[in-house]
C-alpha cells in the first residue's frame with residue numbers, strides 16, 4: 278500500500294479539467310460514497326483550514342457568498358461550522374433556485390439563525406469574505422444579478438477566500454467568464470484544476486492551496502491515466518530529477534561539457550548571466566563562444582570557463598566561430614542565443630545543423646523563426662529545447678492559438694517541431710512532442726526583469742549537458758532525445774523560480790536583478806533540499 282505521504286505527493290502533481298473532475302466524482306459516488314458525506318468532509322476540512330488561517334478573535338465577522346450548486350453547498354456547511362466555532366457568520370445568497378442538497382443546508386443554516394441576506398451590501402462590514410458562488414460547474418458567462426455583485430465585492434477591501442476556484446473563472450482555461458472574484462486565497466478541493474495554473478487566472482487566484490479530500494488514487498488514475506500527460510511541477514519531483522549527487526570517481530568531462538554561444542558588445546551581460554546560470558548547474562566544463570572583445574570581462578567573472586574568441590562585426594556581434602574551432606562532438610550540449618543580435622544568423626544556422634543537443638533562446642529563436650521554425654526543426658536530429666517568452670513564441674509559431682490557452686499552444690508547438698518547448702512567463706509551461714506537459718506552479722514577478730531569462734538558458738544548458746554526458750557515447754539519437762525529459766526541463770524552471778522567490782524574500786521584489794538572481798541559485802537549492810530532507814525525516 279502506498280504511504281499517505283507518497284499518495285499526497287502524487288495527488289499534488291495531478292491537474293484535472295472540469296470533465297475529469299466530474300468523472301472522478303462520479304466514480305467515487307458510484308462506489309458508495311454519499312454526495313452529502315463528501316460535502317461534509319470537504320467543508321469540515323475547509324472550516325479547519327479557514328479557522329487556522331484567520332483565527333478568532335479577529336476576524337470575527339465572516340460573510341459567505343452562496344451559489345446555487347454544490348460550491349454553494351460547501352459554503353453553507355463551512356458557514357455552519359464557523360458559526361459553531363464562534364464566528365459571527367452572515368450569508369448572501371443571490372439566487373433563489375438551489376440544488377437540493379444546497380437548499381437543505383440553507384434551510385438548516387437559517388434554522389440556526391445564521392442571517393441570510395439577498396443584498397450583498399449587508400456583508401460590507403465583514404472582516405473576511407468566503408466565496409462559494411461557483412466551482413467547477415460554471416460553464417456560462419456570469420450576468421445579472423451575480424456579475425454586479427462580484428464587481429462590487431472586488432472593490433471592497435477585506436480578504437476573500439474562494440472555495441475550489443474564484444467564482445467566474447473557467448475551470449480549464451482560467452479565463453474570466455464575464456467577471457470573476459479576485460481572491461486573496463483559493464482553497465482548491467481534492468485535485469488541482471487546470472485553470473488555477475493558467476497565467477490568465479493569476480490575478481484572481483491569490484495564493485493557492487490544495488485541500489486533500491482523500492480521493493482514492495485508483496479512481497483518480499483511472500480517469501487521468503497512470504502516467505498523466507499534464508502534471509504540476511513539485512519540489513519533490515524537481516529535486517529527484519536534478520543531478521544532485523555525483524559518482525565518487527567521476528571526472529569533469531563525465532559531468533558534461535557545455536558550450537555557450539552568446540553575447541555581443543551591446544549585450545555583453547547576456548554572455549555573463551548565461552555563464553553564471555550555467556556555473557550554478559554544476560556542469561563539469563564550460564566553454565563560452567563570445568565576441569573576442571568580451572574575453573577580459575568574462576574571464577574576470579568566470580575564471581573557470583574556456584573562452585572561445587569569436588571574430589566580431591564593427592558593432593561587436595558574433596558572426597562565426599574562429600577558423601581554428603570545430604563544432605565537434607566534444608560538447609554534450611550547446612546553449613545559444615542570449616545577447617547575440619541578428620548578425621549571428623550564420624552561426625545559429627551552423628548550430629542548428631549540428632548533431633549537438635541544443636537549448637535555444639532569445640536571438641537564437643528569432644533567427645530560427647526567420648529560417649522557418651517547423652521545417653528547420655523537423656530536419657534536426659538531436660534533442661532541442663526552445664525557451665521562448667510570449668513574443669518570441671508568437672514569432673516562432675505565428676499560427677498558434679497561444680492567446681486562447683498557453684498550455685495547448687505549447688503542446689501543439691512541441692508536437693509540430695519535435696522539440697521540448699518551454700513557454701516563459703508567470704506560469705512556465707513545458708511540453709514535449711508526445712504531449713508530456715509540466716506547469717511550474719510557483720514563481721515571482723520579481724523575475725520579470727531583463728536578463729533573468731539568460732540565467733535560465735545557462736542553467737538549462739548545464740542540466741542538459743550533464744544528462745547527455747551520463748549516456749554512453751554510442752547512444753542512438755532517439756535515446757538521447759528521450760533522455761532529455763520534460764521533468765528535467767521543469768526542474769530547471771522550478772530551480773530558477775525558487776531562486777527568484779528566495780531572492781525576493783531577502784531583498785524585496787525590487788532587489789532581484791538578474792546578476793543577484795544568479796547568486797541565489799545555490800542558496801535556494803540548498804534551502805529546498807534541506808526542507809525536503811527534513812520532511813522525509815519527520816515522516
Ligand SMILES: NC(=O)C1=CN([C@@H]2O[C@H](COP(=O)(O)OP(=O)(O)OC[C@H]3O[C@@H](n4cnc5c(N)ncnc54)[C@H](OP(=O)(O)O)[C@@H]3O)[C@@H](O)[C@H]2O)[C@@H](O)CC1
Nearest residue numbers: 302316345346347348411412413414415416417418419441
Ligand atoms: N467533485 C468533487 O469531488 C466535489 C465537489 N464539491 C463541490 O461542488 C462544486 C461543483 O458543484 P456543482 O457541479 O454543483 O457546480 P457549481 O460550481 O456549484 O455551480 C453550478 C451551478 O451553477 C449554475 N450556473 C452555472 N452557470 C451559471 C451562471 N452563469 N449563472 C448562474 N448560474 C449558473 C448551475 O445551474 P444550471 O447550469 O443548471 O442552470 C448549477 O446549479 C465544486 O466546485 C466543489 O465546490 C464538493 O462539495 C464535494 C467534492
Ligand SMILES: Nc1ncnc2c1ncn2[C@@H]1O[C@H](COP(=O)(O)OP(=O)(O)O)[C@@H](O)[C@H]1O
Nearest residue numbers: 701702703720721722724725727728729730731
Ligand atoms: N510575472 C512573472 N512571474 C514570474 N516569472 C516571470 C514573470 N515574468 C517573467 N518571468 C520569468 O522571467 C524570465 C524572463 O525571461 P526573458 O523574458 O527571456 O527575459 P530576458 O530575455 O531579458 O532574460 C523567464 O524565466 C520568465 O518565466
Ligand SMILES: [K+]
Nearest residue numbers: 411440442444
Ligand atoms: K468559488
